[in-house]
Amino acid sequence: MSSFALACVCAFLHLSAASTAVHVSKSLPKDAAPPVLNSFVSYSLEFAFFPDFAGNLSSPNTFSDNLLANLGAITGSRPIIRVGGNTQDYALYDENLKIAINGTYVPAISQDYPLIIAIGKSYFESYQTWPNTTFIHGFNLGRNTSAAYDTLVKTAPLACNALKGGKLLHWELGNEPDLFKTSAQGIIRPKTWTEQDYVNEWLNKTQTIGTQVKKSCPEEPYSYIAPSFAGTRNSLDPVKPWHLGLDRDNDISQISSHNYIGGATQPGVTLQKTLMNHSSTVNSISTQLTVSRSLSNYSLPFILGETNSLYNQGRPGLSDTFGAALWGVDFNLWCASQGIQRVHMHQGTNYRYASWQPVQTSRTPKGTKAPYYGNIAVASVLGDLKNHKTTVQNLPLTNQLEAAYAAYSDSTIKRIAVINMQEYNYTSSVSSTHPTKDYTFSLPGFEAKTVGVRRLIANGSNAITGVTWDGYSYNYELNVGKPVRLNNVTIGETVKVGSDGKVTVKVPLSSVAVLDL
Numbered sequence: 001m002s003s004f005a006l007a008c009v010c011a012f013l014h015l016s017a018a019s020t021a022v023h024v025s026k027s028l029p030k031d032a033a034p035p036v037l038n039s040f041v042s043y044s045l046e047f048a049f050f051p052d053f054a055g056n057l058s059s060p061n062t063f064s065d066n067l068l069a070n071l072g073a074i075t076g077s078r079p080i081i082r083v084g085g086n087t088q089d090y091a092l093y094d095e096n097l098k099i100a101i102n103g104t105y106v107p108a109i110s111q112d113y114p115l116i117i118a119i120g121k122s123y124f125e126s127y128q129t130w131p132n133t134t135f136i137h138g139f140n141l142g143r144n145t146s147a148a149y150d151t152l153v154k155t156a157p158l159a160c161n162a163l164k165g166g167k168l169l170h171w172e173l174g175n176e177p178d179l180f181k182t183s184a185q186g187i188i189r190p191k192t193w194t195e196q197d198y199v200n201e202w203l204n205k206t207q208t209i210g211t212q213v214k215k216s217c218p219e220e221p222y223s224y225i226a227p228s229f230a231g232t233r234n235s236l237d238p239v240k241p242w243h244l245g246l247d248r249d250n251d252i253s254q255i256s257s258h259n260y261i262g263g264a265t266q267p268g269v270t271l272q273k274t275l276m277n278h279s280s281t282v283n284s285i286s287t288q289l290t291v292s293r294s295l296s297n298y299s300l301p302f303i304l305g306e307t308n309s310l311y312n313q314g315r316p317g318l319s320d321t322f323g324a325a326l327w328g329v330d331f332n333l334w335c336a337s338q339g340i341q342r343v344h345m346h347q348g349t350n351y352r353y354a355s356w357q358p359v360q361t362s363r364t365p366k367g368t369k370a371p372y373y374g375n376i377a378v379a380s381v382l383g384d385l386k387n388h389k390t391t392v393q394n395l396p397l398t399n400q401l402e403a404a405y406a407a408y409s410d411s412t413i414k415r416i417a418v419i420n421m422q423e424y425n426y427t428s429s430v431s432s433t434h435p436t437k438d439y440t441f442s443l444p445g446f447e448a449k450t451v452g453v454r455r456l457i458a459n460g461s462n463a464i465t466g467v468t469w470d471g472y473s474y475n476y477e478l479n480v481g482k483p484v485r486l487n488n489v490t491i492g493e494t495v496k497v498g499s500d501g502k503v504t505v506k507v508p509l510s511s512v513a514v515l516d517l
Contacts (some may be wrong), residue, residue, distance in 0.1 A: 013432075021442040021502050022395050022404060028411040033339040034391040039134075040336060041071055041379045042079040043355070044306040046348035047138055048113050051100045051126045053347065053358040060129035064358050066481035067372065070474060074379040076386025080169055082136040082305055084228075086185060087113050088175050089142025093151040094118040100126065109185055112313045113348065119155075124162035133171040136225060136305070137149040139209060141174025141202070142188050150206070156209045157216035170223055170253060172305070173206055173210060176230035178238065195240040202241075203248060204227070210251070212472035220488045223253035224277060225278040228305050230258050231287060238296045247298070254342075255295055256305035257288050264312040264319070264352070271318050271461060272401075275309055275327035276421035276510070279400040281334055289338055304335065309371075314352030322510065323423065323461035324353065325374030329512055330419050332378040333405040336392035345375065356481070366478040366504070370458070373467045376474065377456040377512055381407050381417045404439065416441060416515040424509035426460030434460075439513075443501045446517065451503055453493040456512035 041299045045053050055061035072078035087103075094102075100123040100326075103114025130448045137159045140148050160168065177198055180189040189197075206224065212395040213222060226246060229238045238257065246252065257406040261284040264271045274280055292302040308318045309327060317322065332343050348355045350364045355372035357364045372378060382390050388409045401422045407415040426434075454470040471491035485491075494516070507513045 004225060021440040023405050023442045023444075024395060024413060024416060025239035026413050026443065026445045028391055028408040029393060032339065032391050032393050032408070033337055035391045036336050036382060036385065037303075037341045038077045038385045039075065039080045040138070040342050040382055040385060041075065041332065041375050042081070042342055042344045044082040044084060044344040044346040046087055046113060046346070046351070047083055047091055048101060048103050048117055049347075049349040049358075050083045051123065052349045054126035054129045056122065057128060061358055063366065063476055063481050064356070065130050065367065067356055067474065068133065070376065070481070070483060071379050072132065074176065074376070075382060076384045077129075078133050078340070079138065080134050080344070081130075081312040082138070082172065084136065084138030084172055084175050085306065085346065085348070086175055087117055088138035088172075089188075090115055091117045091119050091140050092143065092147050093154050094120055095154065096120075098122075112350065115185065121158060124158045125166060127159075127162040134167055135163060135240040136170045136172050137163065137168070138172040138175060139205075141177060141205065142180060144201070149205075152205060152208050153212055156212035160213045160217035160220055160222070160253070164217060164220060168220060168222060170225045171209060172225050172228055172256070173202060173209070175228055175306075176258060177227065178229040178231070178236040179434040181235045195236050196244050198227075198236060199241050199244045199246050202246060206249065206251065209259050223251050225254045225256040225303065225305055226252045228256045228258065233287070238291050242295060242298065246381065249309070254302065255292070255298065255300050255302045257291060257302070257308040259284060259288055259304050260308060261327075262310050264310040264315040266310075269310065269315070269318070271321065271323045272421075272423040275318065275325045276423055276461060277400055278330055278334075278403045278421065281331050285335060285338065285340070286332075288340065292339060292399060301338065301341045303344070304340055304345050306346045308346045308353045309345060312335070313348060313350075314354075316352050317462070319353035320369055320371070320464050321461060322370045322458040322463040322467055323421075324371045325377075325456070325467065326419060326421050326461065326510060328371050329377050329417070329456065330421065331405045332374075333381065333417060334394065334403070336382070337394040337405060343373070356476075364476060365483040368468035368474045368481055370464055370467050373456060373469050376469045377417075377514070380454065380469070381405065381415050381514055382412060383407065383409055406463055413443075413517055418505065418507050418513045418515075419505045420509050420511055422509045424460045425462045434508045436508045438504050438506055440502055440504040441515070443497065443503060443517070446497060446501055448497055448517065450494040450496055451493055453505060454514045454516065455493075456514075457508065458510075461510035
């Protein structure tokens with residue numbers, strides 16, 4: 001019997017009586033965070049692997065396109081694609097290169113991406129394969145050489161022409177420059193490089209980009225996300241550049257920071273302690289929130305331009321599991337509830353934390369991975385962002401292995417998400433039980449007698465296959481990533497709302513339940 005079938009036929013063991021009811025306001029609380037931006041669930045694609053994910057005009061990657069379309073159908077607009085990451089700061093333009101990209105790996109430094117990179121003119125074809133998709137294009141700031149400056153001059157026109165007609169959302173210059181003095185991938189600035197030096201260099205090079213864009217695409221408006229720092233405890237202060245004139249030219253539209261909850265090789269990193277743990281997520285994002293508050297007077301949206309579970313591309317058995325999908329739901333909704341208005345989940349070919357593998361390689365089969373289902377669940381909690389303003393409110397629970405959120409559309413409660421992150425590893429026994437826990441919510445003034453329930457579920461937190469959202473599979477093997485409703489999964493569940501306005505939902509350990517109100 002398949003592992004997925006096991007999840008469907010196993011019994012459920014009820015662990016506890018209904019917990020104390022959590023109060024949920026019918027109308028948006030006054031202290032709520034600002035609404036999320038359109039395309040809140042977005043992606044960051046490693047620069048070197050963008051052609052893998054998107055393909056080219058003669059061979060577009062329809063699998064990736066289908067996965068993006070799924071999310072667009074839920075939220076009203078497709079994910080915004082940031083093309084960047086470490087390799088944007090290695091890329092140099094070669095006008096004689098006949099292929100999109102030529103990358104050379106240096107295994108002693110990284111086996112996950114090339115460190116010597118040449119891109120040709122055809123690289124920019126990849127921007128034209130996905131319809132109704134907007135992009136953030138990353139320029140090389142890291143290589144402070146004449147070849148890198150020449151790359152800025154020559155690729156700015158190529159990028160703006162490839163992104164004409166509304167496909168360009170923002171530019172980005174440099175990936176994590178706060179690590180330029182300390183990076184394990186190579187030191188590319190002296191120890192004496194300061195925030196002022198960074199600002200001076202950023203202003204000089206953005207003006208160079210602007211000059212070229214105005215020559216080639218004078219009708220195309222553009223702006224930047226910045227400063228795209230790795231965090232808040234590195235060699236450059238994330239707030240100081242703003243006071244030193246980073247936005248002197250008034251061309252920054254969004255404040256971008258990066259975040260990873262831990263490292264793939266860090267001691268003590270586990271599924272339960274690090275990922276499936278609400279306290280860990282809260283602590284991880286606290287530093288970004290401090291920066292956001294410090295820059296609030298700039299009145300710019302604060303986003304995570306790159307993030308995922310464990311840096312260094314994730315760890316097998318952690319970042320590629322259903323537990324990582326549960327982490328992704330909690331992480332994204334917590335960000336939304338705290339005023340982080342868009343999140344770009346980072347992806348790369350063969351990356352352990354990726355939501356999908358875009359091409360077949362000797363290391364990883366092409367296919368949809370567990371974290372993608374978490375992306376779908378988050379989008380479903382938020383709903384239509386194109387036509388409605390959606391705000392997320394955290395509903396505090398007492399256990400760090402669980403979390404709950406209310407989603408308000410146009411200031412009215414629409415959905416409640418409950419995430420149980422207590423680790424549950426499935427067995428091969430068809431008679432095994434899957435314990436559940438009750439969650440009770442008090443909905444004063446709510447008139448409906450029943451509410452719908454949709455579930456994100458798998459056989460357990462350690463599963464890497466057999467994941468479904470509301471009975472749908474998005475597997476590549478079924479219909480190239482398009483949703484397929486499976487007939488062996490329960491759907492259409494409802495739960496009753498009592499005369500006292502209370503509703504109780506049973507949630508299996510290591511799963512998500514969404515109440516549609």
